[in-house]
Amino acid sequence: MNLTLLNRAGARNPSSVLDGFNAADSVEFLNGRPSGEAVTILGHLPLPRAAEILSQPELERAPDLLSALPDAKATRLLAALADDRAADVVGGMNVAHRAAILRRLAPPARAAIEKLLAYPEGTAGAIMTAAFIAVPETATVGETLALVRRGDGRQAVYAVAILDAPGGRLLRMATLRGLISAAPDDSVLAAAPDADPVSVVPLTPREDVARLIRRHDLLALPVVDADRHVLGLVAVDDVIDALIAEQTEDVHKFGGMGALDQPYSRVGFLPMIGKRAGWLSVLFLSEMLTASAMQHYSDELEKAVVLTLFIPLIMSSGGNSGSQATSLLVRSLALGEVRLRDWWRVALREMPTGIVLGAILGCIGVLRIAVWQYAGLFDYGPHWELIALTVAAALVGIVTFGSLAGSMLPFALKALRFDPANASAPFVATLVDVTGLVIYFSIATLILRGTVL
Amino acid sequence: MNLTLLNRAGARNPSSVLDGFNAADSVEFLNGRPSGEAVTILGHLPLPRAAEILSQPELERAPDLLSALPDAKATRLLAALADDRAADVVGGMNVAHRAAILRRLAPPARAAIEKLLAYPEGTAGAIMTAAFIAVPETATVGETLALVRRGDGRQAVYAVAILDAPGGRLLRMATLRGLISAAPDDSVLAAAPDADPVSVVPLTPREDVARLIRRHDLLALPVVDADRHVLGLVAVDDVIDALIAEQTEDVHKFGGMGALDQPYSRVGFLPMIGKRAGWLSVLFLSEMLTASAMQHYSDELEKAVVLTLFIPLIMSSGGNSGSQATSLLVRSLALGEVRLRDWWRVALREMPTGIVLGAILGCIGVLRIAVWQYAGLFDYGPHWELIALTVAAALVGIVTFGSLAGSMLPFALKALRFDPANASAPFVATLVDVTGLVIYFSIATLILRGTVL
Incomplete structure (x- = not known):
């Protein structure tokens, strides 16, 4: 594939070099190009496509690329990302760029990102997403499925939080499989037989999150505050990323050096x-x-x-x-x-x-x-x-x-x-x-x- | 919890010590007891509950426990396991026990397990499950959902393989989210827009499987033969297990010793x-x-x-x-x-x-x-x-x-x-x-x- 990649670099329209590539291949291509060129390509891509590429944690230099884009484009791109990824990218920017781009975001989006940025790296809070689907215990399976269908696609939906009706506290977690298997008129509780679901707090270390997800075979783990209000969900794919990051850190440490947070060649x-x-x-x-x-x-x-x-x-x-x-x-x-x-x-x-x-x-x-x-x-x-x-x-x-x-x-x-x-x-x-x-x-x-x- | 666990060990009915425990807690309890006691408890549990516990990869000494159970019980338990887990457990038995228990299984179950056992450890073939849901491209979304609903619960369903109508070769992969979002009368293809899904062959190393699942944010990755017939699926939770096993192996190797395949204290x-x-x-x-x-x-x-x-x-x-x-x-x-x-x-x-x-x-x-x-x-x-x-x-x-x-x-x-x-x-x-x-x-x-x- 790399020969194709090189040949494509000579194409006319800056963004057409990615035509026909899926997100993962586009990321690999951009990683191999100088920053200036990657910025030009990203800037010329249609917004949803650029956002899809920027969503990949494998994209290197994402904070720098976003900082180098025109302000309006950068802001719209950031707004199109899932909030956990947006926080990752913004967290890598220098302080001036970070403040500037956050100021241009809509207040709710900005608040969500700032909240995530406040959690220390390596904790459940830092890798969770606050964009999840929650329903009251009085909802039916059909209503819940309708919400899943209407989801905005920025976030993969793996499970739905069921909250108690007066307090809005976590009651159960429903999986998509459970929802599919229940009748549409059933109470959503019928789709989630397990009372007292496993949950963590925002400061739980990511290794413990990974261990719980693995131990209970979960696709998403709820993160709750002291009152069991749901703050976010950690999805299984975020855990895989966290596990791999953890593993790299551990090997570097065992080799007797500070952990690198970037690839060797960068x-x-x-x-x-x-x-x-x-x-x-x-x-x-x-x-x-x-x-x-x-x-x-x-x-x-x-x-x-x-x-x-x-x-x-x-x-x-x-x-x-x-x-x-x-x-x-x-x-x-x-x-x-x-x-x-x-x-x-x-x-x-x-x-x-x-x-x-x-x-x-x-x-x-x-x-x-x-x-x-x-x-x-x-x-x-x-x-x-x-x-x-x-x-x-x-x-x-x-x-x-x-x-x-x-x-x-x-x-x-x-x-x-x-x-x-x-x-x-x-x-x-x-x-x-x-x-x-x-x-x-x-x-x-x-x-x-x-x-x- | 550990105090409770110790007190419970004194209860009368051998299996009642696990009352009210979920599968993960039961596993932790059994891991802490001598083999003989663990076998007695497993033997007295109702079959579905015993199978649920035996399904957990965290259960230590699973091959020994199963070997020590009465033949009929052991056979029924093994038949109740997902085939990838069954192959794991049987693979850990000594040759005589393995042959004996496989002989008592129904021929199709036995063939499925023997096929999985034939793949080398650390490959996609060894961690995939052959119990997956597949539909022809002519199926509707409603028909596919009905199949998911009817699933036997031994295997978590994360995605459905769509096969081309004459050849039965892999065409696309539909996620549960995609199926939920499409209309019941739609063709199943409408729920799976991506033509040419990512797939691996049985001998692909598990690290590569993990990398692909992570790179493409998949919940299940199809394993195909040279003709693109689907042999099985590797699910995201199997990949987490594989990643952790890989990590342990790598750290042990880096420390300068052969990798242990059992916990330190065992x-x-x-x-x-x-x-x-x-x-x-x-x-x-x-x-x-x-x-x-x-x-x-x-x-x-x-x-x-x-x-x-x-x-x-x-x-x-x-x-x-x-x-x-x-x-x-x-x-x-x-x-x-x-x-x-x-x-x-x-x-x-x-x-x-x-x-x-x-x-x-x-x-x-x-x-x-x-x-x-x-x-x-x-x-x-x-x-x-x-x-x-x-x-x-x-x-x-x-x-x-x-x-x-x-x-x-x-x-x-x-x-x-x-x-x-x-x-x-x-x-x-x-x-x-x-x-x-x-x-x-x-x-x-x-x-x-x-x-x-």
């Missing part, structure tokens, strides 16, 4: 340095403790340089076992398989696991040293058996410590009310490295005193 | 050791190259033990920058933001990024050595400025190499047709460690020859 050189240098420097500063630890043992090092040969090997094993344990527990906590109060159960389990894993590596290590010694590949000195024993014992100690530290770190973060996903592999490795050196040299002093040391 | 001690020891040993064996590299430079080490002090610091910086770059590119490739052919563009970008990041760390390193030297905290010898220069130059070289290697590894895996998500942080660190040592000692030889060395 992030400028200096912002990218900024995202990476911060954590890298923090890790570097912490890792300097290893230099201090080594300095502390410099007398031992002078006497037994042979000990230094295994430092990288031993340290990396601690980091690797820690990284495994962290990745395990980060996910288990995120999925709710393990809770904060289970920390000691996990610790009691990681301890023997670490010992066994360390013993396995220790055996391999002893074997390696013995083979090299006997084969004459390297001479570890007259006390090579003691050196091998030191390496093996240190591996058991360090892998056990790595497994323990790596598994407890996500719990510690959660207890401190941080996201456990902030426990990155480099962070664990750094934590384990310093202690690993101390363990190694302590064991060496213990075993080698009087012989090598 | 995996036995020895299987857990097995999952972790394999990769840990492979990494350990590769990391042994660091010992060989160190041995190669043992003469230099004897002469300048001061060099060893910075080995952990320098190596970990290479590993950390590599881990950052890998996490960035793994996600960019997974989201399709960057493609295989962009590898050199990424390399050209990571090179200067690595140089700048390395220079930042290098400055911090020089500062650290100078402060310690001037403050009299440690004596790095008469040539300490040259040592500091060596450390700084090595950091630039190693961080640049780390960024390059870390960013190219996901491309290399993709080119070799592996999942780029297999590029784990420990794997990158190991890759970078050995080269890092060689870079460090080469630079040291260059700068320090004639003075320290």
Whole structure:
């Protein structure tokens, strides 16, 4: 398709290049063009088509594109978007552009967007839509279906909120399937047998929203205030977007960097340095403790340089076992398989696991040293058996410590009310490295005193 | 709720403990009980209720529970499940149980499940349902709605496939919203304006299915054979399950271990050791190259033990920058933001990024050595400025190499047709460690020859 795309770029009428493309393909095409050209194309498209394209969360630079369009066009485009998407786009604009375009919107639309903008990112409030269909409990199925039919098409309708007649509070949720299956003259309650539907508040984290939608197989989850008045609905497609964003954030964090909120190729050189240098420097500063630890043992090092040969090997094993344990527990906590109060159960389990894993590596290590010694590949000195024993014992100690530290770190973060996903592999490795050196040299002093040391 | 759950465990009638619980809560309760008790409770529940609980993918040990039920009950339960879930459950049984229960099923149900079992895990075929609603293009909207109404409730209906009249090939997809909005006497085609709907084949990877469903905001995606006959539909909730499974797998892999297919607390001690020891040993064996590299430079080490002090610091910086770059590119490739052919563009970008990041760390390193030297905290010898220069130059070289290697590894895996998500942080660190040592000692030889060395 990309050849076609390139050829089309030469066409005469700026917007005709998108003729015959569906929204997803148009987005892909616009993402690949310079900003100026994308603005020209969007500006020449008929309004409903431009709005359809702007509705796609995959469209990159949407806030910039909208800011660059003529004021009147931009305002009409924004008004044609679903309010949750409109809030997303406006939220990405700089303050001046944001204020200007909001001022030009009709007051109700503006109020709806400003309300959504006020909810922190990553919460149900920020991803819900306030444009949903609600009916009083006295409505019939036929009346409700008529409302669905009349919907303005800006918002996919997955479910209808049923409110109690005097208070307007959430009573039940009716699915389209339920409405279709009931008779038109039935009460709308007949189409929604479940009393007490699952709901969340605006500040519920989006991961919890995703978990509830998945757990109860919902297409839309109502967001309510303290009085159970419905503020909006989170639809299943918004949750998929949220899950993917969450996943990207988690992988970036686990890799030891600030999460990027834009695709790799869109992030400028200096912002990218900024995202990476911060954590890298923090890790570097912490890792300097290893230099201090080594300095502390410099007398031992002078006497037994042979000990230094295994430092990288031993340290990396601690980091690797820690990284495994962290990745395990980060996910288990995120999925709710393990809770904060289970920390000691996990610790009691990681301890023997670490010992066994360390013993396995220790055996391999002893074997390696013995083979090299006997084969004459390297001479570890007259006390090579003691050196091998030191390496093996240190591996058991360090892998056990790595497994323990790596598994407890996500719990510690959660207890401190941080996201456990902030426990990155480099962070664990750094934590384990310093202690690993101390363990190694302590064991060496213990075993080698009087012989090598 | 958990207190209530515990108290309920003491009730008389085994199945009455679940009275008033919805399916999700029942699943949570059963997950917390020993297998024997869970089987007793399931066995005493009315069939539709037991089937509803068994339908939840969150129910742990489902294959074991079903295997432990009396044959007749197990067979009837399995027959009451949607075929995709039935295939999941049967797929988890051991071969003998699987064959026995399939033999007792009615031939059509058995054939449907066996067909699903034949598709490899992680593909559209394995997560689709074959129990969907399809109508010929000659049907009316009213007739189609009647079919939806008559549906057996085992499967959530999100969309209806419209087939061409003579061939039975996929023509369009109608959503429930579209059906509701059209007049009952209209042709069903009026409810589905989009000709040429998006579809996949059974072997399409589930990540691609998720991406398409997200990109086109679908509730159900048809799976077709080479002749465009519809084999099944993948529903949006199956995709959420698949996304979460994928995410867990990716995090485990990035942490450097085989993916677990069960929750942390359900995996036995020895299987857990097995999952972790394999990769840990492979990494350990590769990391042994660091010992060989160190041995190669043992003469230099004897002469300048001061060099060893910075080995952990320098190596970990290479590993950390590599881990950052890998996490960035793994996600960019997974989201399709960057493609295989962009590898050199990424390399050209990571090179200067690595140089700048390395220079930042290098400055911090020089500062650290100078402060310690001037403050009299440690004596790095008469040539300490040259040592500091060596450390700084090595950091630039190693961080640049780390960024390059870390960013190219996901491309290399993709080119070799592996999942780029297999590029784990420990794997990158190991890759970078050995080269890092060689870079460090080469630079040291260059700068320090004639003075320290």
